[in-house]
Amino acid sequence: MNVVVLVKQVPDTATRIKIAAGGAEIDRQGVNFVVNPYDEFAIEEAIRIKEQHGGQVTVLTVGDAKAEEALRTALAMGADEAVRVDAQVQDPMTTARAIAFALRDLSPDLVLAGKQAVDDDQGQVGPLVAALLDWPQVTVVTKLELTGEGGVAEREVEGGIEVVEFSLPAVITAQKGLNEPRYASLPGIMKAKRKEIRQISADASVTGEPAVRTRSLALPSARSAGKILTGMDAPAAAAELVRLLHEEAKLI
Amino acid sequence: MILAVLEVQDGALKKISYEVLTAARAADEALAAGGVAALVMGPGAVQAAQGVPASAAHEVLCAEGDTLSAYAGQAYAQAVLAGAEAASAQVIVFGATAFGRDIAPRVAAARSAGLLMDVTELFAQEGCLAARRPVYAGKALAEVQAAGPQAVAAVRPNAFAAQAQGGPAAPARALAVEVDPASVRARVREVRREAAGRAELSEADVVVAGGRGLKEPANFGLVEDLADALGAAVGATRAVVDAGWRPHHEQVGQTGKTVSPALYFAVGISGAVQHLAGMSSSRTIVAINRDAEAPIFKIADYGIVGDALEILPKLTEEVRRAKS
Ligand SMILES: Cc1cc2nc3c(=O)[nH]c(=O)nc-3n(C[C@H](O)[C@H](O)[C@H](O)COP(=O)(O)OP(=O)(O)OC[C@H]3O[C@@H](n4cnc5c(N)ncnc54)[C@H](O)[C@@H]3O)c2cc1C
Numbered sequence: 001m002n003v004v005v006l007v008k009q010v011p012d013t014a015t016r017i018k019i020a021a022g023g024a025e026i027d028r029q030g031v032n033f034v035v036n037p038y039d040e041f042a043i044e045e046a047i048r049i050k051e052q053h054g055g056q057v058t059v060l061t062v063g064d065a066k067a068e069e070a071l072r073t074a075l076a077m078g079a080d081e082a083v084r085v086d087a088q089v090q091d092p093m094t095t096a097r098a099i100a101f102a103l104r105d106l107s108p109d110l111v112l113a114g115k116q117a118v119d120d121d122q123g124q125v126g127p128l129v130a131a132l133l134d135w136p137q138v139t140v141v142t143k144l145e146l147t148g149e150g151g152v153a154e155r156e157v158e159g160g161i162e163v164v165e166f167s168l169p170a171v172i173t174a175q176k177g178l179n180e181p182r183y184a185s186l187p188g189i190m191k192a193k194r195k196e197i198r199q200i201s202a203d204a205s206v207t208g209e210p211a212v213r214t215r216s217l218a219l220p221s222a223r224s225a226g227k228i229l230t231g232m233d234a235p236a237a238a239a240e241l242v243r244l245l246h247e248e249a250k251l252i
Numbered sequence: 253m254i255l256a257v258l259e260v261q262d263g264a265l266k267k268i269s270y271e272v273l274t275a276a277r278a279a280d281e282a283l284a285a286g287g288v289a290a291l292v293m294g295p296g297a298v299q300a301a302q303g304v305p306a307s308a309a310h311e312v313l314c315a316e317g318d319t320l321s322a323y324a325g326q327a328y329a330q331a332v333l334a335g336a337e338a339a340s341a342q343v344i345v346f347g348a349t350a351f352g353r354d355i356a357p358r359v360a361a362a363r364s365a366g367l368l369m370d371v372t373e374l375f376a377q378e379g380c381l382a383a384r385r386p387v388y389a390g391k392a393l394a395e396v397q398a399a400g401p402q403a404v405a406a407v408r409p410n411a412f413a414a415q416a417q418g419g420p421a422a423p424a425r426a427l428a429v430e431v432d433p434a435s436v437r438a439r440v441r442e443v444r445r446e447a448a449g450r451a452e453l454s455e456a457d458v459v460v461a462g463g464r465g466l467k468e469p470a471n472f473g474l475v476e477d478l479a480d481a482l483g484a485a486v487g488a489t490r491a492v493v494d495a496g497w498r499p500h501h502e503q504v505g506q507t508g509k510t511v512s513p514a515l516y517f518a519v520g521i522s523g524a525v526q527h528l529a530g531m532s533s534s535r536t537i538v539a540i541n542r543d544a545e546a547p548i549f550k551i552a553d554y555g556i557v558g559d560a561l562e563i564l565p566k567l568t569e570e571v572r573r574a575k576s
């Protein structure tokens with residue numbers, strides 16, 4: 001089984017967001033970048049598939065040279081090969097086109113991605129890639145089983161679980177619960193350092209124009225200071241809270 | 253024209269469908285697009301179509317048939333594309349639900365249209381559809397704009413007021429959809445529903461969520477009592493889900509559900525950023541925490557500093573009294 005995992009480098013979720021001068025991007029100064037947490041589930045799943053069915057795991061990112069750090073982390077976990085598509089990250093559509101372009105060359109049996117990147121919170125790139133390649137997809141997957149030509153995946157929906165049957169090649173997006181990602185081993189880290197990262201260039205003739213433009217980024221307006229009841233005993237505090245919710249907020 | 257893609261369950265429209273109708277009208281007003289058409293698909297579509305008020309849409313397109321008998325993204329995407337064609341729609345609006353998030357990108361890719369995902373507000377800019385959407389787990393708000401006149405939007409549940417129900421129904425029309433079965437290579441085989449009882453978390457108007465501050469699983473009985481008194485859904489943090497105290501489907505946050513109820517109770521919850529990502533767009537937030545410095549108080553509209561185990565039973569009592 002030849003598996004490609006889509007990996008994005010993102011700011012650590014604990015990052016305090018500051019907006020850069022242009023107003024449409026964050027200030028990257030001093031930000032700690034990590035592998036998107038949902039992509040870690042995807043990497044882990046790919047390694048397990050290889051361990052069970054044989055084959056190869058290739059990790060792929062679209063981005064600049066800095067994004068190679070994320071690829072090295074994935075290599076240290078146990079991925080075999082790494083590819084960086086050298087293109088500017090603009091919007092999900094251009095990213096997906098760059099990925100689809102690279103995948104034609106890599107011709108995997110299965111593509112794993114994260115359910116969403118925790119910076120732009122889009123959850124678009126996985127299904128967009130599937131659509132561009134005319135492959136089936138299963139999104140937000142918490143359980144995956146492969147059977148030769150296809151597989152069965154469970155995905156979270158409102159009020160339950162959908163069990164989806166699919167054929168390969170396919171795109172699967174990973175949700176927490178799929179597995180417990182392993183830590184990189186020391187030999188893995190050493191090996192990852194020396195590994196050559198293949199580069200594919202994708203210019204505007206491949207990516208086309210963005211379909212969505214980010215015009216500005218703003219910090220949400222601070223919520224006005226709340227009414228916090230302190231130093232009251234439980235019965236008094238409960239009565240006062242219900243009174244406020246009833247008379248002031250008109251919610252009860 | 254704006255196409256509102258509605259969701260059906262057991263022959264009726266789901267709550268999100270009425271929110272999608274409101275959002276579609278907002279898009280129509282912003283773009284002067286000539287009106288709203290609605291689309292219902294799959295088993296029970298014709299019956300559910302009767303729930304679309306004439307005040308919300310010019311007409312309802314109904315797509316049924318074997319290829320739509322169980323959810324299959326590739327088949328449903330073809331039905332939406334056919335619906336957009338039939339309605340001459342320039343913009344297609346979905347709910348940002350498990351369904352909408354799965355299918356909207358496929359539809360956007362097929363139309364080479366920009367997809368405004370998980371948006372809380374829709375408006376026009378330079379003649380194109382534009383929106384506001386939370387990014388960085390809700391720590392920032394982005395203003396995004398489709399690059400061309402064709403656009404797709406998926407609206408966050410509970411961000412748009414639901415269209416009023418009742419009155420005469422919009423006229424319905426059957427939509428013929430030809431789907432080549434060979435083009436459908438993923439299909440739902442089975443749906444395992446959670447036992448119904450309380451309101452569904454992502455649709456609920458009131459949510460009572462508990463965290464590690466409840467000390468042990470049995471104390472969640474106090475959370476459930478308050479939820480029942482309020483007619484609310486129960487939520488949980490990842491910490492208590494990972495500990496096995498509560499089922500995963502109750503988890504609120506980045507790895508769980510996104511909720512925007514009118515009223516959210518955070519009980520014994522510290523307010524970690526990944527939890528806030530799932531609930532910070534709630535309209536009114538109430539926090540109960542022993543620690544006055546807990547980050548959750550920064551976004552709370554109301555709060556009590558104190559022991560949740562003592563406060564919860566009293567609160568339930570007071571709510572029952574206020575409601576009776
Ligand atoms: C990639 C990633 C994704 C994540 N996704 C999610 C997610 O989707 N949802 C989520 O919730 N978390 C998520 N987390 C975890 C998150 O970072 C926090 O660890 C978690 O939300 C903490 O849960 P908690 O508030 O229940 O526990 P704690 O942080 O331990 O807080 C317990 C609170 O209870 C208070 N308390 C203690 N005793 C009492 C008492 N008797 N009465 C009242 N208050 C009391 C304490 O003061 C404290 O504030 C994620 C983390 C990562 C890294």
Ligand SMILES: Nc1ncnc2c1ncn2[C@@H]1O[C@H](COP(=O)(O)O)[C@@H](O)[C@H]1O
Nearest residue numbers: 006007062113114116117122123124125
């Ligand atoms: N620049 C990128 N390079 C590689 N994979 C990406 C990139 N952007 C997004 N992805 C993949 O698509 C998933 C969803 O991202 P998004 O649509 O941006 O929320 C991520 O979890 C990654 O698996």
